Amino acid sequence: MEIEILENAGALVNCSRCGIVCQIAQTANKEARPLKHAAKEGCCVACALTGFLKLELEIEHLLPPGTDISEALKMPHIQQQFGRVFIAGQSDVTLDQINWERVTSNWDLPVVLKRRGRRS
Numbered sequence: 001m002e003i004e005i006l007e008n009a010g011a012l013v014n015c016s017r018c019g020i021v022c023q024i025a026q027t028a029n030k031e032a033r034p035l036k037h038a039a040k041e042g043c044c045v046a047c048a049l050t051g052f053l054k055l056e057l058e059i060e061h062l063l064p065p066g067t068d069i070s071e072a073l074k075m076p077h078i079q080q081q082f083g084r085v086f087i088a089g090q091s092d093v094t095l096d097q098i099n100w101e102r103v104t105s106n107w108d109l110p111v112v113l114k115r116r117g118r119r120s
């Protein structure tokens with residue numbers, strides 16, 4: 001794990017997707033995958049998770065057709081699965097930092113996240 005000290009720690013920035021005010025974290029794990037703390041600008045935790053779910057995990061293809069994704073994401077056993085993914089991926093985020101209500105209420109906002117590197 002390679003921890004990066006963030007120069008702008010404590011600065012307030014707006015989430016580039018939903019606009020909520022966020023504070024730059026003190027540190028980021030360079031190898032965090034998914035969900036690494038942003039150094040300058042980026043998304044709030046809820047929007048970053050949404051981007052991961054939509055673009056990288058392609059969650060709509062993992063669930064049975066017709067599944068209400070918002071309802072699925074409110075289920076504790078589904079959320080626990082993500083908690084395990086965060087631990088395995090050395091994520092900067094823990095399950096208790098996720099505001100699932102915010103994830104689902106903003107689900108339909110466009111996702112315009114930069115991809116980090118190539119998918120493998």
Ligand SMILES: [Zn+2]
Pocket residue numbers: 015016017018019020043044045046047048
């Ligand atoms: Zn956001």
